[in-house]
Amino acid sequence: MTAETRIRRALANCTKGEASRLTLPPEIRELDLDALDDVVGWRDAKAPDRAVLLLPGSPEPAAVLLRAASNPVGTTGMCALCRTTHSAGGTTLFTAARRGPEGRRGATVGTYVCADLGCRRHVRVGKATAALRPAPGLSVEERRAGLRERAAAFVGDVVR
Template sequence: MKPVTEREIRACFVNCTKGEAKRMVLPGDLAARPWEDLDFLGWQDPSAPHRAYLVAESGDGLVGVALRRATSGAKHPRSGMCALCLTTHTGDGVTLMTARKAGRGGQQGNSVGTYMCADLACSLYLRGKKQAGPGARPHESLTLEEKVERTVANLAAFLATVTGRPPGSVDG
């Protein structure tokens, strides 16, 4: 992913108002992010742990999505798999992230969700730059490039459900 600015980030959100985008807390370390290793930018709002944000490149530029993290009712650690990068985590390392749909669907209260790495560090798990624990990344015969393509396709499919556009028009 190419580096993005605060202004670009705030302008690309498709499922929140301009006021909400203006008030969102952006990561303070944008300049220090490992952009060459990122397939998308994801972060959690430090002032509201139930809010998270994701920005991805698409054919039309950037697409930003405001997410809401589900609260876990589980009392015992369990494993879960991220639907984007297929990394397995124990405990609360994977969480259901929901996004209000863009446009009329979102105005009517419709949302979609998928299970994602709670820290949205899928790109770093794929590349081995961050470890999720023993067995979290099962051995695959796919190349890194193929794993990245799969993750980007999974993300594009999720973004397509949020935006209501065909998956081919929203790619990461």
């Protein structure tokens, strides 16, 4: 089974039709999901208000469909997943419909996340820049582990 098929099947909070209409970037289609050990996120190029958060998993990854708020945060903000602080416009409120009957009735879970969903790259930043400041006092591996834990908790809240 291809990575693209596995990712679409992993989407826990949308219909098969929604999953099939999602645009996956070329680099995502080529991911080795069996070796994936990072949280991966991307925005749909054809519908930028749609996004996906993909978590490594065994035997299969887990994923949720997200919706972006129309405006990014206008001031300095911190991503709730990777805990990177961004300059203005660097974080956005993303919401995910809950799985099942609750989601069909409109129940959602939301959190502020890096606007580009680049948490995977951001936790690897060695030194703070004017636009990007990773959590201080933690190693890259500690930041990666924290990202996985917080993302798993968010996805768990969506699919419970």
